[in-house]
Amino acid sequence: xxxxxxWRLLDYSxxxxxxxxxxxxxxxxxxLEGKSSDTLRFWRNxxxxxxxxxxxxxxxxxxxxxxxxxxxxxxRASGGGTVYHDYGNLNYSLIFHKSSLEANLDDIEKSYDIxxxxxxxxxxxxxxxxxxxxxxxxxxxxxxxxxxxxxxYDVILHHGTLMVxxxxxxxxxxxxxxxxxxxxxxxxxxxxENVSLGKIKKAIIKGFEKxxxxxxxKGLLTPExxxxxxxxxxxxxxxxxxxxxx
Amino acid sequence: xxxxxWRLLDYSxxxxxxxxxxxxxxxxxxNEENSPDTLRLWQNSxxxxxxxxxxxxxxxxxxxxxxxxxxxxxLSLRKVLYNDSGSLNFxxxxxxxxxxxxxxxxxxxxxxxxxxxxxxxxxxxxxxxDPYGEHLTVxxxxxxxxxxxxxxxxxxxxxxxxxxxDLTILRNVLKAEEMLTTTLNLELNRSVDVNEVKGLLxxxxxxxxxxxxKIQGLTEYEQKTADTLYKWKYSTDEWNIKGKxxxxxxxxxxxxxxxxxxxxxxxxxxELVKDVTADLxxxxxxxxxxxxxxxxxxxxxxxxxxxxxKESVIPAIIxxxxxxxxxxxxxxxxxxxxxxxxxxxxxxxxxxxxxxxx
Numbered sequence: 001x002x003x004x005x006x007w008r009l010l011d012y013s014x015x016x017x018x019x020x021x022x023x024x025x026x027x028x029x030x031x032l033e034g035k036s037s038d039t040l041r042f043w044r045n046x047x048x049x050x051x052x053x054x055x056x057x058x059x060x061x062x063x064x065x066x067x068x069x070x071x072x073x074x075x076r077a078s079g080g081g082t083v084y085h086d087y088g089n090l091n092y093s094l095i096f097h098k099s100s101l102e103a104n105l106d107d108i109e110k111s112y113d114i115x116x117x118x119x120x121x122x123x124x125x126x127x128x129x130x131x132x133x134x135x136x137x138x139x140x141x142x143x144x145x146x147x148x149x150x151x152x153y154d155v156i157l158h159h160g161t162l163m164v165x166x167x168x169x170x171x172x173x174x175x176x177x178x179x180x181x182x183x184x185x186x187x188x189x190x191x192x193e194n195v196s197l198g199k200i201k202k203a204i205i206k207g208f209e210k211x212x213x214x215x216x217x218k219g220l221l222t223p224e225x226x227x228x229x230x231x232x233x234x235x236x237x238x239x240x241x242x243x244x245x246x
Numbered sequence: 247x248x249x250x251x252w253r254l255l256d257y258s259x260x261x262x263x264x265x266x267x268x269x270x271x272x273x274x275x276x277n278e279e280n281s282p283d284t285l286r287l288w289q290n291s292x293x294x295x296x297x298x299x300x301x302x303x304x305x306x307x308x309x310x311x312x313x314x315x316x317x318x319x320x321l322s323l324r325k326v327l328y329n330d331s332g333s334l335n336f337x338x339x340x341x342x343x344x345x346x347x348x349x350x351x352x353x354x355x356x357x358x359x360x361x362x363x364x365x366x367x368x369x370x371x372x373x374x375x376d377p378y379g380e381h382l383t384v385x386x387x388x389x390x391x392x393x394x395x396x397x398x399x400x401x402x403x404x405x406x407x408x409x410x411x412d413l414t415i416l417r418n419v420l421k422a423e424e425m426l427t428t429t430l431n432l433e434l435n436r437s438v439d440v441n442e443v444k445g446l447l448x449x450x451x452x453x454x455x456x457x458x459x460k461i462q463g464l465t466e467y468e469q470k471t472a473d474t475l476y477k478w479k480y481s482t483d484e485w486n487i488k489g490k491x492x493x494x495x496x497x498x499x500x501x502x503x504x505x506x507x508x509x510x511x512x513x514x515x516x517e518l519v520k521d522v523t524a525d526l527x528x529x530x531x532x533x534x535x536x537x538x539x540x541x542x543x544x545x546x547x548x549x550x551x552x553x554x555x556k557e558s559v560i561p562a563i564i565x566x567x568x569x570x571x572x573x574x575x576x577x578x579x580x581x582x583x584x585x586x587x588x589x590x591x592x593x594x595x596x597x598x599x600x601x602x603x604x
Contacts, residue, residue: 029509053538054555077538079558108557151558152505153573235507236538242506245540 005038005100008219009205013043017074017085018237019229020045023221024157025077025150025236026228027095032155035224038096040208040216042201045085047167049073049174052080052148057244062176071174075243078159080135080148084175088165088186090197092119092204098154101212105156108149109134114211115158119145122207126200128190135160142185164188164200251282252340254448254459258288262318262329263480264472265290268464269404270321270479271472272339277400280467283340285451285459287444290329294419295320299489309419319486322395322404328420332410332429334440336362336392336447338403355379355394357455358403362390364450365443366407371433382407387428397544409440492566493546494531498588501564503554506536512561515575519563522582529589566591 010027014020020043030036048071049061057063057073060082066073085091094115098105105111116132123130123137123144130139137145137160147160165188172180187200205216221229236242255272259265265288275281293316294305301317304326310317320327329335338358345351356379363382366373366389373382373389382390392405408429416427430438448459464472478495485491493499502519504512516534523530537560541547550564559572563581565588571581 032509032511075538079556149558152509152560153511232507242538 004213004215007038007040007096007100007214007216008036009216010039010041010219010221011043011201012041012221013045015046016233016238017045017048017050017072019233020091021050021074021076021237022229022232023225024093024095024159025232026225027093027221028077028150028152028155028157029228029232030222030225031095031097032152036095036222037219038100038214039094039219040205041091041093041095042204043091043093044087044089045091047071047084047086047170049082049084050076051082051243053077053150054079055082060175062174065173069170069174071170073243074237076148076150076159078148078150078157081146082175083146083161084166084171085161086167086170088163088167090162090164090200091159092162093157093159094208095157096155098156100214111149111156111158112147116145116147116160118208118211119160119162119204120207121210122200122204123187125203125206126187126191126195128187137162139185139190142183144185144187144190162187162200162204164197249456249458251460252451252457253282253284253462255284255286255462255464256288256444257286257464258290258335260291262290262293262295262316263486264476265335266295266318266320267476267480268468268472269337269339269402270475271468272337272464273321273395273397273400273402274471275465275468276339276341277398281339281465282460282462283457284338286335286337286339287447288335288337289331289333289440290335291316292330292415293318293328295327295329296325297322297489298326301326304421306419306421313415313419315415315419317486318480319489322393322402325391325393325424326420327391327406328411328416329406330411330415332408332412332431332440334407334409334443334447336405336407338401340401340403341399342401344399352378354401355392355403359392359405361451361454362405362407362447364454365446366390366430368446368450369430369434369438369443371430379403381405381425383425384428384433386426388425389428389430389433395544398542400544407443409438409443493548497529497531498585499548499564499566500530500532500585501548501551502532502534503551503560503562503564504534504536505560506538508536508561511575515561515563518575518578518581522578523585526585526589530585 027036027039051057051060061073103114112135116137120130130137135147136143145160145162150157163186165186168180272281272284295318297320356375359375359379363373363375373384381388390405390407395402410431411429474496479485479491502516548567550567550569553569554562563571570584
């Protein structure tokens with residue numbers, strides 16, 4: 001049997017959503033050049049809205065209400081839909097080289113099953129039964145997590161959200177969605193007892209260790225990753241040109 | 247303070263398709279900063295200009311044949327537009343700042359249209375600009391219509407003014423008139439000459455828009471571009487019937503799709519493409535798209551580019567709309583061979599034999 005590979009576990013969030021998005025791509029680029037290791041990252045954003053790479057903010061977001069509530073809009077590198085973020089939302093990201101996993105990842109749809117599987121496994125340890133439908137993780141008929149991918153050459157960034165205790169009221173008003181409670185669910189409301197964020201993270205780590213057959217070790221961002229992060233923040237994620245220009 | 251200078255271009259040819267090719271040539275040349283902001287005043291031979299897919303529900307093709315009305319596809323107008331030697335066409339081709347809102351954009355259209363409206367008012371006809379800048383009306387009758395088109399940051403605002411247009415033929419060839427139409431002749435009850443109106447428009451445009459005109463002709467570069475566009479686009483069935491044309495008529499299009507900002511490998515690929523095509527500059531056009539920055543208005547999204555964006559194939563080389571290389575740097579001779587092969591398949595399209603389509 002092959003040895004378990006070691007991945008970095010990075011638990012770092014900036015208070016600036018644009019920086020958080022820049023960190024994602026910085027790790028991706030550094031991994032591509034062999035300057036970073038495969039990584040699992042947990043992070044959270046202050047109240048903000050993150051739209052998909054190809055979306056139109058004027059169409060997706062109620063910008064007037066966002067302005068009123070002081071919520072800013074950001075654009076991520078991966079495709080997919082619009083997400084409302086706050087501290088009740090736990091994000092996880094897997095950034096790794098294709099060759100690091102034995103699974104065949106060329107079929108994008110199948111790869112979602114593999115990565116969502118890790119989160120589902122973690123939820124099971126917390127006593128929650130979930131399943132995935134494409135890139136969404138569902139509990140019953142309600143969605144608890146969404147994910148998206150951005151691939152650069154043979155390096156994959158798979159990131160997703162996990163709604164732990166999100167302000168659904170704010171989500172409903174900023175994204176122009178009605179009946180959110182019918183379609184979305186927070187993890188807290190499905191658990192019988194209060195579970196700390198640390199325990200949730202631990203469960204997901206174990207879930208990924210089991211499904212991906214890897215081992216995680218705590219690590220930090222490297223100086224090179226910081227350099228690229230700042231460059232990407234200034235040139236891309238922090239500019240209104242990138243966020244609104246289309 | 248010195249006033250902004252525009253070119254006043256009074257230039258038409260008796261061929262509607264060539265007139266449209268000239269319009270696009272000015273637009274492209276303006277985008278490349280090779281031309282100044284321009285007001286073009288022009289006339290067409292009897293024709294129908296359209297860009298609507300369902301133009302045949304609005305146009306009586308049999309009647310067109312009978313009256314010898316030529317049909318040509320243009321860039322901008324959603325609607326169907328009737329032209330004859332009694333209609334005066336105007337095209338504003340100007341660089342615009344980014345609009346802050348849709349109202350800001352509509353205000354620009356109506357401001358440009360005021361230049362035309364004020365000229366007609368000088369003749370004693372009471373005209374109104376509609377709130378969206380789509381037409382001019384005299385007591386609910388349409389006397390002029392216009393439509394916008396964007397290419398990058400260049401606005402083409404073009405329309406026609408019915409001076410002494412033959413409305414009998416117009417009513418014959420258009421199946422349904424959305425609005426009653428009138429002409430300057432009818433409103434003033436005398437014969438109005440198109441040249442008289444041109445002179446008026448020049449003065450009112452200068453006043454309304456606070457600009458100064460310099461009367462100039464078509465540049466050599468514009469003429470050359472127009473000739474190519476005519477040969478490869480406006481004269482072809484592909485364009486006039488199906489509405490399809492290469493985004494770079496007469497040239498092989500090489501698109502390079504890279505990350506934003508480009509990685510070192512992306513830059514390496516861009517350099518390779520430029521290097522391999524260095525001796526083919528007359529025959530190829532290279533466009534570099536950065537993922538996530540969007541495509542400027544007016545540019546075509548080719549099938550290959552769509553595929554690369556959707557499947558995250560970065561970087562990618564797309565030749566003539568076909569995704570040829572992805573996720574790596576091709577060997578120099580492979581790339582060269584693929585481009586040469588595409589060059590060979592690029593044969594001039596067959597021009598339209600007759601003046602009619604449909």
